[in-house]
Amino acid sequence: MSDITIDALDKSFGRTRVLHEVSLAIASGEFIAVLGPSGCGKTTLLRCLAGFERLDAGSIAIGGETVSSPRGHVPPERRGVGVVFQNYALWPHMTVARNVAYGLKISGMAKPARDARVAEVLGLVELGDLADRRPADLSGGQRQRVALARCLAMESRVVLLDEPLANLDVHLRGTLEEEFARFHARSGATMFYITHDQAEALALATRVAVMDRGRILQFAPPEQLFREPACETVAGFIGEGRVIAASDLAPTGDGRAHASVLGHPAALRCARGERPRPRARVSFHPGDLHMVPGAQGIAANVLRATYRGAYLRTEVMAGPAGDVPLTLNIPAPASLTQGQRITIALRDGWVLPDRAAS
Numbered sequence: 001m002s003d004i005t006i007d008a009l010d011k012s013f014g015r016t017r018v019l020h021e022v023s024l025a026i027a028s029g030e031f032i033a034v035l036g037p038s039g040c041g042k043t044t045l046l047r048c049l050a051g052f053e054r055l056d057a058g059s060i061a062i063g064g065e066t067v068s069s070p071r072g073h074v075p076p077e078r079r080g081v082g083v084v085f086q087n088y089a090l091w092p093h094m095t096v097a098r099n100v101a102y103g104l105k106i107s108g109m110a111k112p113a114r115d116a117r118v119a120e121v122l123g124l125v126e127l128g129d130l131a132d133r134r135p136a137d138l139s140g141g142q143r144q145r146v147a148l149a150r151c152l153a154m155e156s157r158v159v160l161l162d163e164p165l166a167n168l169d170v171h172l173r174g175t176l177e178e179e180f181a182r183f184h185a186r187s188g189a190t191m192f193y194i195t196h197d198q199a200e201a202l203a204l205a206t207r208v209a210v211m212d213r214g215r216i217l218q219f220a221p222p223e224q225l226f227r228e229p230a231c232e233t234v235a236g237f238i239g240e241g242r243v244i245a246a247s248d249l250a251p252t253g254d255g256r257a258h259a260s261v262l263g264h265p266a267a268l269r270c271a272r273g274e275r276p277r278p279r280a281r282v283s284f285h286p287g288d289l290h291m292v293p294g295a296q297g298i299a300a301n302v303l304r305a306t307y308r309g310a311y312l313r314t315e316v317m318a319g320p321a322g323d324v325p326l327t328l329n330i331p332a333p334a335s336l337t338q339g340q341r342i343t344i345a346l347r348d349g350w351v352l353p354d355r356a357a358s
């Protein structure tokens with residue numbers, strides 16, 4: 001069992017409150033990502049889980065055992081938690097094999113068993129040939145794999161990853177994303193991955209916790225974050241989301257609603273309990289906007305159209321007053337010029353729940 005329950009965690013540094021009533025229930029074997037802008041408290045949350053920070057209030061339980069609370073604190077080495085840091089945290093003077101073996105040695109495993117285990121896990125991350133190298137003679141990606149091999153060797157039931165791809169080039173990031181997914185499948189460990197990169201979070205995690213200014217705004221599977229953001233901040237974080245005003249919201253009771261968006265009727269999705277109201281906020285993505293023939297739709301003025309291969313990324317000023325900036329992707333082949341007047345339609349959108357509406 002390696003489920004994690006974080007309950008109403010508060011953490012301040014001096015007078016600065018960094019985490020506010022953070023609660024997350026993570027199932028054993030889940031791969032979750034914590035996504036948020038720089039300074040929102042992600043690393044502090046990870047450090048609390050690892051046992052490097054004490055809590056001011058609330059609790060953390062791993063596998064049913066309370067490991068952190070204001071009354072008690074299990075030290076990091078007794079939590080069964082492996083950590084992969086951005087800077088890998090490898091011992092520079094030790095070879096790859098000794099780096100991986102170190103934790104096993106400290107835990108008292110005899111040398112023959114240790115050597116066999118190290119060879120096995122280095123084989124799994126395809127570093128068997130580099131066992132005698134030192135970290136300085138490895139690429140960033142190889143160092144990352146040593147850090148993962150260490151978690152595999154220790155059979156960590158929970159693996160915490162702190163922006164592990166932040167220092168790497170785009171090509172290597174893709175390869176290592178696959179590596180993390182394979183590691184997860186092989187180890188069955190509960191993965192807790194923090195990042196400010198939404199593409200990484202959506203690609204890897206089964207559920208993503210979106211965090212802002214020390215609070216969890218929404219904890220949901222990637223598709224739900226994309227299609228049904230809980231508030232304006234989440235909507236803006238995910239997939240180039242955009243939020244605009246709508247009026248005369250009329251829900252039909254089945255999770256759908258009609259409303260007026262930029263002066264034109266639009267069919268939208270909404271929560272089942274949604275009520276009629278004069279004003280609402282609607283979130284959508286560039287893919288929800290379409291250019292339509294004729295004049296029946298939202299008038300828009302082309303500001304810029306950029307060729308992107310399969311489509312033209314098109315920025316327009318739209319609406320009755322021509323003052324609402326929008327972005328849409330128009331399938332190629334197409335040709336648009338600056339200043340051209342076009343007509344667009346919003347084909348899908350999500351009505352933000354009432355508490356988030358302004």
Ligand SMILES: Nc1ncnc2c1ncn2[C@@H]1O[C@H](COP(=O)(O)OP(=O)(O)OP(=O)(O)O)[C@@H](O)[C@H]1O
Nearest residue numbers: 013016018036037038039040041042043044045196
């Ligand atoms: N030991 C500390 N003492 C005082 N303030 C701290 C300490 N550690 C973090 N902070 C502050 O807490 C806030 C959250 O920092 P944290 O590192 O958790 O954010 P983050 O989301 O991980 O950011 P980044 O993505 O930039 O690493 C920041 O304002 C930071 O300055």
